[in-house]
Amino acid sequence: xxxxxxxxxxxxxxxxxxxxxxxxxxxxxxxxxxxxxxxxxxxxxxxxxxxxxxxxxxxxxxxxxxxxxxxxxxxxxxxxxxxxxxxxxxxxxxxxxxxxxxxxxxxxxxxxxxxxxxxxxxxxxxxxxxxxxxxxxxxxxxxxxxxxxxxxxxxxxxxxxxxxxxxxxxxxxxxxxxxxxxxxxxxxxxxxxxxxxxxxxxxxxxxxxxxxxxxxxxxxxxxxxxxxxxxxxxxxxxxxxxxxxxxxxxxxxxxxxxxxxxxxxxxxxxxxxxxxxxxxxxxxxxx
Numbered sequence: 001x002x003x004x005x006x007x008x009x010x011x012x013x014x015x016x017x018x019x020x021x022x023x024x025x026x027x028x029x030x031x032x033x034x035x036x037x038x039x040x041x042x043x044x045x046x047x048x049x050x051x052x053x054x055x056x057x058x059x060x061x062x063x064x065x066x067x068x069x070x071x072x073x074x075x076x077x078x079x080x081x082x083x084x085x086x087x088x089x090x091x092x093x094x095x096x097x098x099x100x101x102x103x104x105x106x107x108x109x110x111x112x113x114x115x116x117x118x119x120x121x122x123x124x125x126x127x128x129x130x131x132x133x134x135x136x137x138x139x140x141x142x143x144x145x146x147x148x149x150x151x152x153x154x155x156x157x158x159x160x161x162x163x164x165x166x167x168x169x170x171x172x173x174x175x176x177x178x179x180x181x182x183x184x185x186x187x188x189x190x191x192x193x194x195x196x197x198x199x200x201x202x203x204x205x206x207x208x209x210x211x212x213x214x215x216x217x218x219x220x221x222x223x224x225x226x227x228x229x230x231x232x233x234x235x236x237x238x239x240x241x242x243x244x245x246x247x248x249x250x251x252x253x254x255x256x257x258x259x260x261x262x263x264x265x266x267x268x269x270x271x272x273x274x275x276x277x278x279x280x281x282x283x284x285x286x287x
Contacts, residue, residue: 003081003143005134006071008063008094009039010087011127012234012264021134026071028087028094028266029061036061039266048265049237049273058269062094068101072114076105081113081143085130085150089118090197113143119154120197123161123267124232124259125279129153131230131259149286156283159194160202160218162211164236164274191215212241215278216248225284232259236268236275245276 002022007013009027018025027038032051037043039060048058068084075082084102086095095118102116119129133150141149188204189211202218205211219226231249235242239260246258262268263275271277 001080002140003083003137003146004075005130005137005146006082006084007126007130008087009041009264010092010094010122010266011085011130012123012261012267013127013131014261015040017127017131017134021131021138023130023134024071026063026067028063028092030265030269031059031061032056037265039264043265045262045265045268046237048268052269052272058265060266060269062092062097065097065101068098069105072101072105072112073109075114076109076112079112083115083117083133083137083143083146083150085117085119085126085133085154087126088120088122088194088197090120091122091199115143115147117147117150117154118197119150119157120194121154121157122159122194123263123277123279124234124261125157125159125194125277126154127234127261128157128230128232128259128279152283152286153281156281158219158222158280158282159277160191160215160279161193161271161275161277162189162191162215163271165272191218208241212245212248212276215245215276216252219249219278219280220252222282223280224282226253226280227255229255229281229285230257230259231255232261232279234261234263234275234277234279236263236271236273238274238276241274241276245278 006024027041030037030039089095098116119126133146136146191203193202233242242260
């Protein structure tokens with residue numbers, strides 16, 4: 001029996017990815033106009049960006065402990081080994097909820113082979129970890145083999161991104177008021193990255209063209225063996241810009257694969273429209 005890969009909607013993979021790779025996706029909750037929606041299931045990312053441009057401020061909530069309990073129990077009863085790869089614990093309480101339910105379910109099913117892993121990644125950085133784990137699982141790899149590859153990916157995944165307006169990250173508690181105010185005042189494009197699961201400001205750059213050029217420079221400085229890995233770009237309803245960045249990458253390296261997906265409604269509710277994020281490994285991928 002193949003290992004079941006479980007992820008949450010903050011990985012920003014597509015429905016086609018979930019279906020073709022047999023990934024079980026648990027949706028985070030998006031709260032808008034006093035209604036609750038399931039990220040990626042009952043609300044689209046495009047809807048979120050449209051309402052944010054109108055001035056609305058959607059909120060999000062983690063996957064509920066009950067969802068984890070029901071999901072884990074289903075695989076425990078079927079005696080199917082499972083790995084849940086979680087959105088960064090520094091950005092959501094989802095991982096902690098899963099760990100709580102892991103302990104509870106294993107009390108009733110002590111032989112259940114379940115691993116709950118904090119990837120410390122977000123958006124398609126997290127998505128690439130899930131994607132490669134699921135490809136291995138589908139090929140019949142063992143739990144240990146999948147965990148080894150997943151660990152290599154989440155420990156060496158670079159997240160380099162920029163947002164159109166730091167106000168969105170400030171509202172969600174992801175950057176300080178001062179950082180948001182200074183960024184808006186100076187009309188600079190902030191460049192951020194993820195370090196140990198947290199969003200960390202990296203540089204402030206004037207002008208969009210310069211910020212994308214700098215993203216490529218950082219990729220060259222930090223990336224390893226770029227031609228032999230899957231690169232990912234996620235965007236906040238800015239497909240043309242994502243394609244532009246992809247073209248810049250292809251001009252510089254002969255890359256095999258670039259995944260371009262929209263940032264989903266849970267992360268998009270905090271990052272806002274116009275977000276562009278680039279993901280790659282700073283070590284050679286495991287063969």
